[in-house]
Amino acid sequence: MRSTLGAPLLLLLLLAAGSDGTGAEMDRKPNFVLMMVDDLGIGDVGCYGNDTIRTPNIDRLASEGVKLTQHIAAAPLCTPSRAAFMTGRYALRSGMASAGRAQVLLFLGGSGGLPASEGTFAKRLQQQGYTTGLVGKWHLGVNCERRGDHCHHPNQHGFSYFYGLPFTLFNDCMPGEGSDVMADLQVTLRHMAIILGVGLFTLVCVRASGLLEVSLWLLVSLFLISILATAVWYVPFKLLPTWNCIIMRNQDVIEQPMTVETLPQRLLGEAQNFVRRNSDRPFLLFFSLAHVHSPLFETPAFAGKSRHGCYGDNLEEMDWIIGKLTETVDSLGLANNTLMYFTSDHGGHLEDANSRIGQSGGWNGIYKGGKAMGGWEGGIRVPGIFRWPGRLAAGTVVDEPTSLMDLYPTLKYLAKDTLPDRLLDGHNLMPLLEGSVKRSEHEFMFHYCGVYLNAVRWHPPGI
Known part of the structure; x- marks a missing residue:
């Protein structure tokens, strides 16, 4: 009697467990x-x-x-x-x-x-x-x-x-690919830094040769502006691979x-x-x-x-x-x-x-x-x-x-x-x-x- 009842009970338990698993999967x-x-x-x-x-x-x-x-x-x-x-x-x-x-x-x-x-x-x-x-x-x-x-x-x-x-x-991330971040602005800033640098060097030479009287304050001011212009170009743009x-x-x-x-x-x-x-x-x-x-x-x-x-x-x-x-x-x-x-x-x-x-x-x-x-x-x-x-x-x-x-x-x-x-x-x-x-x-x-x-x-x- 015990064995006759045990098999259906076991089957019901297995079906219930299977039903729960399927429901969980569907949910x-x-x-x-x-x-x-x-x-x-x-x-x-x-x-x-x-x-x-x-x-x-x-x-x-x-x-x-x-x-x-x-x-x-x-x-x-x-x-x-x-x-x-x-x-x-x-x-x-x-x-x-x-x-x-x-x-x-x-x-x-x-x-x-x-x-x-x-x-x-x-x-x-x-x-x-x-x-x-x-x-x-x-x-x-x-x-x-x-x-x-x-x-x-x-x-x-x-x-x-x-x-x-x-x-x-960006192109800046790969050596040799150039830059594609505001390329025209980079060119402008670089040219500005170069022009200021050349101008400063020329005035120093003129003052040193005695051809003209060039104020020391003008040279100092141009030097500081040149440094600033170079920094404005170099720091944000030439260091882009490091920043970006x-x-x-x-x-x-x-x-x-x-x-x-x-x-x-x-x-x-x-x-x-x-x-x-x-x-x-x-x-x-x-x-x-x-x-x-x-x-x-x-x-x-x-x-x-x-x-x-x-x-x-x-x-x-x-x-x-x-x-x-x-x-x-x-x-x-x-x-x-x-x-x-x-x-x-x-x-x-x-x-x-x-x-x-x-x-x-x-x-x-x-x-x-x-x-x-x-x-x-x-x-x-x-x-x-x-x-x-x-x-x-x-x-x-x-x-x-x-x-x-x-x-x-x-x-x-x-x-x-x-x-x-x-x-x-x-x-x-x-x-x-x-x-x-x-x-x-x-x-x-x-x-x-x-x-x-x-x-x-x-x-x-x-x-």
């Missing part, structure tokens, strides 16, 4: 892997029409998920576009748009940056129990009033872990200046390790690649392999990096519970080239304009690819206006964040991605360059 919040490339043109990618550059891994993401054909950056430059992406709001709202000549952060030692009061999707998900990480480029500021206050640092904006460039990758080109792990500087040659491999390794460390809990990884911003990498394994010189080599290396991170997610059995997203912060840099390697910027397909070119489509239309096996139908194409700002409300929705928020300019993309609606919620999309409105896209209801 687990999804992971997010957001991959953003720097200065990539929409025409650079195979699945968006390029048939001369090999991007099989990005193309695979599109074939296994959803491709957006009208995905729009909120600005044609790094800092304002990334601020809008992180906050779900136009950069104008957070003060991250400029009316001046420099519309991106140019000096890591400056006090500008994303305000501490501004919300980010990382901060919202952190409050929902997510482990959050940023690997790669930030470019939204570090300090406010003094060195080390880190008020704009990624750790203060919701990222539990940060490894990478708190600034960006650094690598941080959380709030510690671990390289100053950075070693550019090994940067791609290290960023990939950090991204893979973050996924592995957090595979048993909900996580958000923002993988913000240094590719394909100039200066271009010259990785031996990819050098000379493409049909488009160094720029093409960099694109194919970037695609390989995307493939390795995707492989890591899949090998850990996380694919069906992970939303992967691929995009660029804005369009390709059409005017970037040099005599040594030729083309250094991207191709924006049929669209006119590029990086820093206001409301022209080439500067703001970017790739937008989502993959989530089992949730998003493979091979779907959405031909509706969408924005980088849509990621913020989409992640909030998927993380079940229902807490009150500020006014957002983005919209939850899941109904579009899953096919439950056919129209984007964007009626108007405003295209800014700095604080100036350059164009407006109207998507009238019912049309």
Whole structure:
């Protein structure tokens, strides 16, 4: 009698345990892997029409998920576009748009940056129990009033872990590439210092020879002015690799200046390790690649392999990096519970080239304009690819206006964040991605360059 009752009881206990485990698995919040490339043109990618550059891994993401054909950056430059992406709001709202000549952060030692009061999707998900990480480029500021206050640092904006460039990758970071920070101002300051120096030397010679009576006070004044002019040119500009080109792990500087040659491999390794460390809990990884911003990498394994010189080599290396991170997610059995997203912060840099390697910027397909070119489509239309096996139908194409700002409300929705928020300019993309609606919620999309409105896209209801 005891054995007859024991078997059904044991079976019921096992079924109950199995049922609880399945429920827990189903209730687990999804992971997010957001991959953003720097200065990539929409025409650079195979699945968006390029048939001369090999991007099989990005193309695979599109074939296994959803491709957006009208995905729009909120600005044609790094800092304002990334601020809008992180906050779900136009950069104008957070003060991250400029009316001046420099519309991106140019000096890591400056006090500008994303305000501490501004919300980010990382901060919202952190409050929902997510482990959050940023690997790669930030470019939204570090300090406010003094060195080390880190008020704009990624750790203060919701990222539990940060490894990478708190600034960006500039030509100044690589020896022999020259400088691309206010180059004309540098030339003016250098010429001014040289002219003052030559003038001072001439007057000293004239006084020493007795040809003319030259006041000692004039010589002293010219000497001090020459020293000041040289300092104004040399300190901020010639020392840019020391000021700007650094690598941080959380709030510690671990390289100053950075070693550019090994940067791609290290960023990939950090991204893979973050996924592995957090595979048993909900996580958000923002993988913000240094590719394909100039200066271009010259990785031996990819050098000379493409049909488009160094720029093409960099694109194919970037695609390989995307493939390795995707492989890591899949090998850990996380694919069906992970939303992967691929995009660029804005369009390709059409005017970037040099005599040594030729083309250094991207191709924006049929669209006119590029990086820093206001409301022209080439500067703001970017790739937008989502993959989530089992949730998003493979091979779907959405031909509706969408924005980088849509990621913020989409992640909030998927993380079940229902807490009150500020006014957002983005919209939850899941109904579009899953096919439950056919129209984007964007009626108007405003295209800014700095604080100036350059164009407006109207998507009238019912049309």
